[in-house]
Amino acid sequence: MKNRLKVLRAELNLSQADLAQKLDVSRQTVNAIETEKYDPSLPLAFKIADVFALKIEDIFQP
Amino acid sequence: MTTKKKISFTGALFRILGFSLLGGMAVGALSAVLMLEGGVTDRTSILATAGALMGAVMIVVAGVYSIRWWQSVDEAVRHAHAWAWYWGGSAGLAISTLFFIVFTVTDGVVARALMQKLGYEGGAVEFGMILTAGPMLLGYGIAWGIWWLRHR
Numbered sequence: 001m002k003n004r005l006k007v008l009r010a011e012l013n014l015s016q017a018d019l020a021q022k023l024d025v026s027r028q029t030v031n032a033i034e035t036e037k038y039d040p041s042l043p044l045a046f047k048i049a050d051v052f053a054l055k056i057e058d059i060f061q062p
Numbered sequence: 063m064t065t066k067k068k069i070s071f072t073g074a075l076f077r078i079l080g081f082s083l084l085g086g087m088a089v090g091a092l093s094a095v096l097m098l099e100g101g102v103t104d105r106t107s108i109l110a111t112a113g114a115l116m117g118a119v120m121i122v123v124a125g126v127y128s129i130r131w132w133q134s135v136d137e138a139v140r141h142a143h144a145w146a147w148y149w150g151g152s153a154g155l156a157i158s159t160l161f162f163i164v165f166t167v168t169d170g171v172v173a174r175a176l177m178q179k180l181g182y183e184g185g186a187v188e189f190g191m192i193l194t195a196g197p198m199l200l201g202y203g204i205a206w207g208i209w210w211l212r213h214r
Binding site: 024025028029031032033035037038041044 | 212
């Protein structure tokens with residue numbers, strides 16, 4: 001699944017570690033999602049959307 | 063995706079070893095008391111009971127900390143382990159099965175030759191357990207590494 005996580009993270013000036021901390025996951029997990037190698041679960045996708053104050057579909061595209 | 067208080071893999075491992083060490087000391091002390099004060103003179107049965115108790119302690123402690131560790135890791139980490147166990151563990155089990163087929167067909171001749179070649183002097187059952195768990199764990203470790211290499 002494609003996503004805009006890297007761009008959105010850069011806009012908020014967050015490091016992968018910062019975002020990982022906000023999401024309560026490991027930095028490796030954030031990296032795997034960003035590089036589109038791993039699709040997050042729905043609860044994690046909601047959490048990501050919550051961090052960026054966006055809808056899930058504004059971040060993830062099929 | 064709810065995670066509990068973070069507990070690292072090595073942290074869990076050290077806790078398991080620490081509690082097992084304490085359990086071993088307690089079981090050892092109990093054995094000594096039974097032999098010295100309780101009039102129990104059968105050293106072999108005492109040691110066997112102590113070993114079984116120790117094993118039980120280790121299984122319980124390992125179970126508790128494995129669950130706690132599993133609950134504390136995130137979903138990708140869990141997915142990596144589940145994937146590794148399915149593919150790596152299954153591949154390892156397939157290799158173990160090949161060993162067992164060969165051992166059975168040759169009526170144990172190959173098994174004994176292999177034990178001799180490896181210098182293994184323990185029982186056949188233990189050797190079988192090692193040949194089952196060994197490839198599965200090896201496959202698990204390799205598959206786990208592959209998952210993270212593919213998801214970097």
